[in-house]
Amino acid sequence: MRVSIIAVGTELLFGQTVNTNAAYLSEQLNLMGFDVMYHFVVGDNPKRLKEKLIDAFQDTNIALLTGGLGPTQDDITKEVVAEYMGTDMYLNEDVRYDLVDFFNKRGKEMTENNLKQAYLPVGSTPFYNATGTAPGFALEKNGKIAICFPGPPVEMRWLFENGARQYLEDYVDKKMYYRVIRTIGIGESDLETLLLPVIDGQTDPTIATYAKEGECALRVASQRHSINEAKAAVLETLKEIDDIIGKYIYSYDDKDLNDVVVNLLKEKNLKLSAAESCTGGMFASSVTDIPGASEVFILSYVTYTANSKIKNLGVRASNIEKNGVVSPEVAIDMALCAREKSGSDISISITGYAGPEADTGYSAGEAYIGYVYGGIQGYLKVNTSRNLREWNRKYFVLMMLKTIYLLITDKME
Amino acid sequence: MRVSIIAVGTELLFGQTVNTNAAYLSEQLNLMGFDVMYHFVVGDNPKRLKEKLIDAFQDTNIALLTGGLGPTQDDITKEVVAEYMGTDMYLNEDVRYDLVDFFNKRGKEMTENNLKQAYLPVGSTPFYNATGTAPGFALEKNGKIAICFPGPPVEMRWLFENGARQYLEDYVDKKMYYRVIRTIGIGESDLETLLLPVIDGQTDPTIATYAKEGECALRVASQRHSINEAKAAVLETLKEIDDIIGKYIYSYDDKDLNDVVVNLLKEKNLKLSAAESCTGGMFASSVTDIPGASEVFILSYVTYTANSKIKNLGVRASNIEKNGVVSPEVAIDMALCAREKSGSDISISITGYAGPEADTGYSAGEAYIGYVYGGIQGYLKVNTSRNLREWNRKYFVLMMLKTIYLLITDKME
Numbered sequence: 001m002r003v004s005i006i007a008v009g010t011e012l013l014f015g016q017t018v019n020t021n022a023a024y025l026s027e028q029l030n031l032m033g034f035d036v037m038y039h040f041v042v043g044d045n046p047k048r049l050k051e052k053l054i055d056a057f058q059d060t061n062i063a064l065l066t067g068g069l070g071p072t073q074d075d076i077t078k079e080v081v082a083e084y085m086g087t088d089m090y091l092n093e094d095v096r097y098d099l100v101d102f103f104n105k106r107g108k109e110m111t112e113n114n115l116k117q118a119y120l121p122v123g124s125t126p127f128y129n130a131t132g133t134a135p136g137f138a139l140e141k142n143g144k145i146a147i148c149f150p151g152p153p154v155e156m157r158w159l160f161e162n163g164a165r166q167y168l169e170d171y172v173d174k175k176m177y178y179r180v181i182r183t184i185g186i187g188e189s190d191l192e193t194l195l196l197p198v199i200d201g202q203t204d205p206t207i208a209t210y211a212k213e214g215e216c217a218l219r220v221a222s223q224r225h226s227i228n229e230a231k232a233a234v235l236e237t238l239k240e241i242d243d244i245i246g247k248y249i250y251s252y253d254d255k256d257l258n259d260v261v262v263n264l265l266k267e268k269n270l271k272l273s274a275a276e277s278c279t280g281g282m283f284a285s286s287v288t289d290i291p292g293a294s295e296v297f298i299l300s301y302v303t304y305t306a307n308s309k310i311k312n313l314g315v316r317a318s319n320i321e322k323n324g325v326v327s328p329e330v331a332i333d334m335a336l337c338a339r340e341k342s343g344s345d346i347s348i349s350i351t352g353y354a355g356p357e358a359d360t361g362y363s364a365g366e367a368y369i370g371y372v373y374g375g376i377q378g379y380l381k382v383n384t385s386r387n388l389r390e391w392n393r394k395y396f397v398l399m400m401l402k403t404i405y406l407l408i409t410d411k412m413e
Numbered sequence: 414m415r416v417s418i419i420a421v422g423t424e425l426l427f428g429q430t431v432n433t434n435a436a437y438l439s440e441q442l443n444l445m446g447f448d449v450m451y452h453f454v455v456g457d458n459p460k461r462l463k464e465k466l467i468d469a470f471q472d473t474n475i476a477l478l479t480g481g482l483g484p485t486q487d488d489i490t491k492e493v494v495a496e497y498m499g500t501d502m503y504l505n506e507d508v509r510y511d512l513v514d515f516f517n518k519r520g521k522e523m524t525e526n527n528l529k530q531a532y533l534p535v536g537s538t539p540f541y542n543a544t545g546t547a548p549g550f551a552l553e554k555n556g557k558i559a560i561c562f563p564g565p566p567v568e569m570r571w572l573f574e575n576g577a578r579q580y581l582e583d584y585v586d587k588k589m590y591y592r593v594i595r596t597i598g599i600g601e602s603d604l605e606t607l608l609l610p611v612i613d614g615q616t617d618p619t620i621a622t623y624a625k626e627g628e629c630a631l632r633v634a635s636q637r638h639s640i641n642e643a644k645a646a647v648l649e650t651l652k653e654i655d656d657i658i659g660k661y662i663y664s665y666d667d668k669d670l671n672d673v674v675v676n677l678l679k680e681k682n683l684k685l686s687a688a689e690s691c692t693g694g695m696f697a698s699s700v701t702d703i704p705g706a707s708e709v710f711i712l713s714y715v716t717y718t719a720n721s722k723i724k725n726l727g728v729r730a731s732n733i734e735k736n737g738v739v740s741p742e743v744a745i746d747m748a749l750c751a752r753e754k755s756g757s758d759i760s761i762s763i764t765g766y767a768g769p770e771a772d773t774g775y776s777a778g779e780a781y782i783g784y785v786y787g788g789i790q791g792y793l794k795v796n797t798s799r800n801l802r803e804w805n806r807k808y809f810v811l812m813m814l815k816t817i818y819l820l821i822t823d824k825m826e
Contacts, residue, residue: 011623013449015440018433027428036426039454071602111606152624154804189484193524210424211565280701281694284715288693291769300715302697308712356704
């Protein structure tokens with residue numbers, strides 16, 4: 001069954017909000033076996049929204065809409081959907097009750113405009129919202145299904161999980177199975193060249209490579225009449241791929257590197273500490289993104305000044321004087337200090353330039369990663385050749401994670 | 414002049430990549446004075462891409478396309494655009510030279526498929542790519558303009574800034590000026606209710622409210638024949654808005670709170686330190702996102718275990734034993750220790766539960782923020798009532814930033 005996703009909101013067309021809702025819904029719908037054919041984004045404009053509804057239903061049977069269900073004047077989605085489907089609006093007493101209750105509980109007066117959220121199209125299936133004030137709903141007519149969600153991602157996701165998913169289960173026909181392989185240390189064109197014997201002439205499973213920031217991913221997908229059939233086809237192709245590029249693969253099921261690393265540390269019962277300069281806490285933040293990180297992660301010293309590296313972390317002042325604060329020697333010293341202070345098994349550090357500024361003799365994007373693990377200590381030089389602060393910081397974190405990954409899987413060359 | 418943005422890539426329809434390119438281009442185009450009318454996302458499928466090109470050019474004169482210019486078989490964008498515009502492809506010798514050079518410099522053999530990137534539509538204006546291997550280009554025919562960019566955001570942005578922007582300058586007609594006001598401490602419906610006298614009946618400037626995670630923003634936009642006229646209209650409306658909701662506003666030009674805080678600290682010559690538990694380095698990372706943060710930020714102790722809070726940060730063990738690690742007393746102690754160890758003027762701390770787990774008597778989403786600034790010390794209790802780890806961590810960081818903002822602007826009540 002084919003699906004379109006329509007996001008409604010002028011803020012998206014102004015570029016002030018990124019359409020993460022479409023990505024989330026796409027992933028969930030694909031996993032359920034739907035074919036997501038298009039994303040549309042349209043402003044808070046009834047005429048253009050109606051045109052895009054017409055476009056979407058020309059080629060797909062289901063349209064999921066996000067945004068424009070709120071209390072304000074520019075929230076127009078459900079009125080336009082109702083009009084397109086040829087139905088009226090009614091005041092849903094349950095939603096009204098919830099709304100009044102929501103404001104009472106917070107000790108606030110409900111402003112009049114909030115009541116707009118209690119109106120729904122006649123004949124729609126409401127999805128009650130425990131995370132906010134606007135309910136979602138599904139509306140089916142003449143074989144066309146429109147499902148509407150509020151725009152804030154937390155509410156949209158909650159309503160998908162607690163309403164829309166179950167509603168949609170009835171409309172799945174072909175079953176999709178896919179796996180995403182994550183690699184590091186190889187570029188997209190090299191990857192495709194190596195895999196050409198597997199890719200060539202393949203129609204199902206399909207194999208697609210795509211570049212992510214600092215790494216490369218590979219999607220293997222099959223759509224068959226049963227999920228077991230699709231799964232078997234994908235697993236067979238995965239085996240062929242693994243034979244060719246196995247050494248670059250760090251995840252066979254789209255796990256991020258921080259997730260893989262935290263779980264490997266858990267498995268091996270290893271404790272981690274860090275000392276960060278140019279990543280400014282982003283490494284620690286990436287590790288602690290993963291629930292249960294507290295089992296393996298002790299601390300990070302985010303020492304952003306030379307003096308705090310000496311005074312708080314314990315790096316020798318003479319080392320910094322002699323080699324400069326951005327140097328292999330200081331990187332290693334930082335890792336050694338972090339291990340000593342924390343009693344961790346493994347320690348990782350970084351010192352470098354995220355940009356836009358760098359000291360004489362260096363460019364933005366240059367950094368040294370220091371590491372200590374058992375009797376092993378060493379450093380890695382990173383140079384992104386890019387003066388892009390955000391990109392550099394993310395890439396540095398990825399390289400720190402990669403260093404840990406290689407160390408604890410005994411793959412460090 | 415009306416513009417559509419078309420992103421090409423099955424990975425977007427699978428939800429594995431978020432369409433940040435559309436947001437970036439939309440923001441830049443709006444600032445230039447273009448009207449971005451639609452975003453489309455379509456898979457690596459020639460037929461459907463062609464259909465969306467037809468749709469886009471029905472209502473807009475310019476289409477910006479991202480993705481599908483790479484070396485692999487599923488990269489189809491420029492071939493489809495050329496066919497739609499009725500032109501052929503040719504081998505661009507400059508691009509071929511750059512490609513060979515790119516691989517030579519990296520000491521790598523160029524695989525045959527890379528040469529595909531040197532083919533461009535006849536009559537197109539190439540945009541040479543210093544950040545990657547695929548060039549972008551603009552192709553104009555019969556009043557329709559298609560501009561194509563590679564998909565990786567870094568390359569797309571670079572080519573927009575170093576090629577497309579200048580090309581597009583010639584096509585701006587009406588001038589747009591807009592400002593985005595950022596507020597904290599007030600919800601969207603309250604905001605609209607307060608501003609109703611200004612919003613009602615207003616056609617230009619337009620005023621739109623939208624909820625961001627944990628806060629609320631307001632866009633005031635005007636489109637007139639001259640930029641000065643548009644600017645004057647927006648500034649007048651801003652004054653009216655400021656009179657009504659001034660106390661909730663922390664930025665009049667869409668600056669994030671971390672940016673505002675870092676620049677205020679700079680201005681006031683104040684040094685900052687932190688001690689983080691449940692935010693796990695995300696606070697430090699948010700502060701150091703801002704270039705020049707090193708002028709004001711000394712360090713953060715990311716102490717993720719109770720023992721590291723005692724041993725490394727210096728929190729009294731008796732305090733943790735008596736009050737529990739998540740308590741106002743420990744939060745304040747963490748801030749005091751961070752200040753003492755770093756010699757900062759202001760210190761902020763957090764201890765709490767990001768989720769999914771929380772200790773008995775607490776829920777995920779509960780945390781205490783401690784602060785010390787001159788003779789002032791205190792704490793703030795935060796409770797998101799949500800068991801959403803990612804959301805909670807971001808919200809905690811926002812509340813830490815808000816606390817600093819209120820302290821240093823003497824607005825803390």
